[in-house]
Amino acid sequence: MTSQVRGVQLARLLGQWHSLPGRRRSPDYAALAGAVRGLLADGRLPLGVRLPAERELAEALKISRTTVTAAYRQLRESGHLASRRGAGSWTMLPGTHRVTSSGLWTPQDDVDMIDLGVAALAAPAELVPAARAATEDLPRYLAGAGYHPTGIVELREAVARGYTDRGLPTSPDQIMVTSGTQHALDLVLRLAVSPGAGVLVESPTYPNALAALAARRARIATHGLASDGAGWDADLLLGSIRQGRPKLAYLIPEFQNPTGHLMAADLRERVVAAAHAAGTDLVVDESFVDLPLDGTPLPPPVATFDRHSRVISIGGMSKPYWGGLRIGWVRASAPQVQRLAAARVGVDMASPVLDQLVAVHLLAEAPAIVAERRAQLTVQRDALLGALTExxxxxRVTVPRGGVTLWAELDGPISSALARAAEEVGVRLAPGPRFGLDGTLERFLRLPFTLPAAELVDAVGRIAAVRYDLDRAARPQWREPAVIA
Structure with missing residues (x-):
């Protein structure tokens, strides 16, 4: 699934590479090589893609071919480029270094720990009354076996109404209830991805999605997102689908996790068309669709543009309601839902009926609950932004227009070191490399604003203290591990 970056595309990614820090002290070829390494380190330029020919890039950048040749040579010497005569040059990391995230975060029950590793809200006040009402409804189901592989009809109807209200007519037969959004993704992957199949994901992306793909032994390719408000590069994203022809692409178009980007309507339509032409299925994660902030209008759902059953939408209750309520869903064509239900029987049979009844009552009060959540998140986001500014x-942080996370660009490649230091002062962080595939993204950090404002301000104060200590700390002395035979 190797793809190629054209000269004009790479020139656009490089931007004002002449004005990078240290530029005046470096010759043109060194500055160009450094800019390419920066794109690789940030995850904006994926590994394993073929770079444009030297002449093509020289024409796009309006520089001499000699400069590009020297830059490519330096990249090969530093281990960032592999070339084969007559075949081209491919991006890589020194020593073919690759780091795979486990996707597993286990918060500890430590009252003194401010946990910024998990982007989830505490339960709303309406949860307990909904649970009481659900127990009163439960006797209606006790006469049966309790197995509903696609979900109880009341909940499927409620979820279908939600899609219809968003402008996407949906019947209950197109909905399957799952035990959370992650479970929904896992079932879809079981059905759609065989070992070795190509899958395209954004970079950065949700770590647990990467873990699910790794479990299926998929061949993962990435499309790099811009760290500013631009988000997806339409030309590169569509090119990755057309050239790579992946079996499946996993996208988070609404307030992308972790960047907070919102995909424009025209790009949604073009992505669906490109996927159909390439024979690619799209899995669209809508976990944050209920959480626009500042009155941000939402584009139509991606599935609105689907005419060939290429789009499978997944969502759930975790982000707008509560992570402890393990209710998610899949929206697809009715035949796809039936195939997913058949595959599910070998996994967990069905979701708990009582939890589904709780979800029905919460969705009945969705307007009030979600409005309160948005107001709460807006206050907490602004408190976090203010603390970071001070x-x-x-x-550098782009203000997200929704969702629950900030994607901060740090003042150096220190994300993992900062996370280790912050743990010592009672703050748990999710460093940038956890959201990528190849050990890149060390200049980035995800910061959720799901905790109370006072805790967020306190956390930033502790992070700032250890950040400045990193510059003064002595370099650690690494020892050879003891050999036990």
Missing amino acids: RLPDW
Whole structure:
């Protein structure tokens, strides 16, 4: 599934590479090589893609071919480029270094720990009354066996109404209830992805999605997202689908996790068309669709543009309601839902009936609950932004228009080191490389604003203290591990 970056595409990614820090002290070829390494380190330029020919890139950048040749040579020497005569040059990392995220975060029950590793809200006040009402409804189901592989009809009807209200007519037969959004993704992958199949994902992306893909032994390719508000590069994304022809593409178009980007309507339509032409199925994760902030209008659902059953939408209750309520769903064609239900029987049979009844009652009060959540998140987001501006002014953050996370660009490639240091002062962080595939993204950090404002401000203060200590700390002395035979 190797793809190629054209000269004009790479030139656009490089931007004002002449004005990068240290440029005046470096010759043109060194500055160009450094800019390419920066794109690789940030995850904006994926590994394993073929770079444009030297002449093509020189024409796109309006520089001499000699400069590009020297830059490519330096990239090969530093281990960032592999070339084969007559075949081209491919991006890589030194020593073919690849780091795979486990996707597993286990919060500890430590009252003194401010946990910024998990982007989830505490339960709403309406949860307990909904649970009481659900127990009163439960006797209606007790006469049966309790197995509903596609979900109880009341919940499927409620979820279908939600899609219809968003402008996407949906019947209950197109909905399958799952035990959370992650479970929905896992079932879809079981049905759609065989070992070795090509899958395209965004970079950065949700770590647990990467873990699910790794479990299916998929061949993962990435499309790099811009760290500013631009988000998806339409030309590169569509090119990755057309050239790579992946079996499946996993996208988070609404307030992408972790960047917070919102995909425009025209790109949604073009992605669906490209996927159909390439024979690619699209899995669209809508976990944050209920959480636009600042009155941000939402584009139509991606499935609105689907005419060939290429789009499978997944969502759930975790982000707008509560992570402890393990209710998710899949929206697809009715035949696809039946195939997913058949595959599910070998996994967990069905979701708990009582939990589904709780979800029915919460969805009945969705307008009030979600409105309160949005107001709460807006206050907490602004508190976090204010604290970052005051205590860490060198960090760059694009204000998200929804969702629950900030994607901060740090003042150096220190994300993992900062996370280790922050743990010592009672703050748990999710460093940038956890959201990528290849050990890149060390200049980035995901910061959720799901905790109370006072805790977020306190956390930033602790992070700022250890950030400045990193510059003064002595370099650690690594020892050879003891050999036990």
